[in-house]
Amino acid sequence: MSTKLSPAIVAAGGEKLTVILENGTEQEVLVRLLKLGEYAQYMARVDHELNLAAYLTGNSVEWASKLAAQSVMEIVSLGHDLNFTGACLWATRRAKLTEAALPVQAALKKAGIVDSRILEKEIQKMTSEPASPPPSPV
Structure with a gap:
């Protein structure tokens, strides 16, 4: 089939x-x-x-x-x-987003710029599906 x-x-x-x-x-x-x-x-x-x-x-x-x-x-x-x-x-697109964000996350964490838990939440938001699409520009 x-x-x-x-x-x-x-x-x-x-x-x-x-x-x-x-x-x-x-x-x-x-x-x-x-x-x-x-x-x-x-x-x-x-x-x-x-x-x-x-x-x-x-x-x-x-x-x-x-x-x-x-x-x-x-x-x-x-x-x-x-x-x-x-x-x-x-899934491939999501994996690439996550992979691209990892070095940034590590650098910010190492520099002490951002609490890693906050950054992890932001990365999760970026790679998850939005609840509803953004409004279209008119």
Whole structure:
């Protein structure tokens, strides 16, 4: 299963998939195309299949635990196809920001200019997703 991102998938917010529950019933779910601010949660779940399947479909882990194992893996696979490239680009950017800030943090700490705890909080703010986007200039 290899999904190429298309305008239709973006407009739909993901791609529909028919899954099978352990009781034999079928259910159609939307495997979500994640927003930028959801990448951290996605990356935190990539090696927890039930949790990831629940997150990608907007369902509970309890629901995901009632899926046939193959359906869980189909959700995870489609979710990977839809989101992994973007999430990796996001993570790479975040890592570069953190890496660039480390020498500055060390130099300021060594010079006694800034309390390292305050600086660490500021670096965390710089590398985390803002609660809401800044207003657009008008």
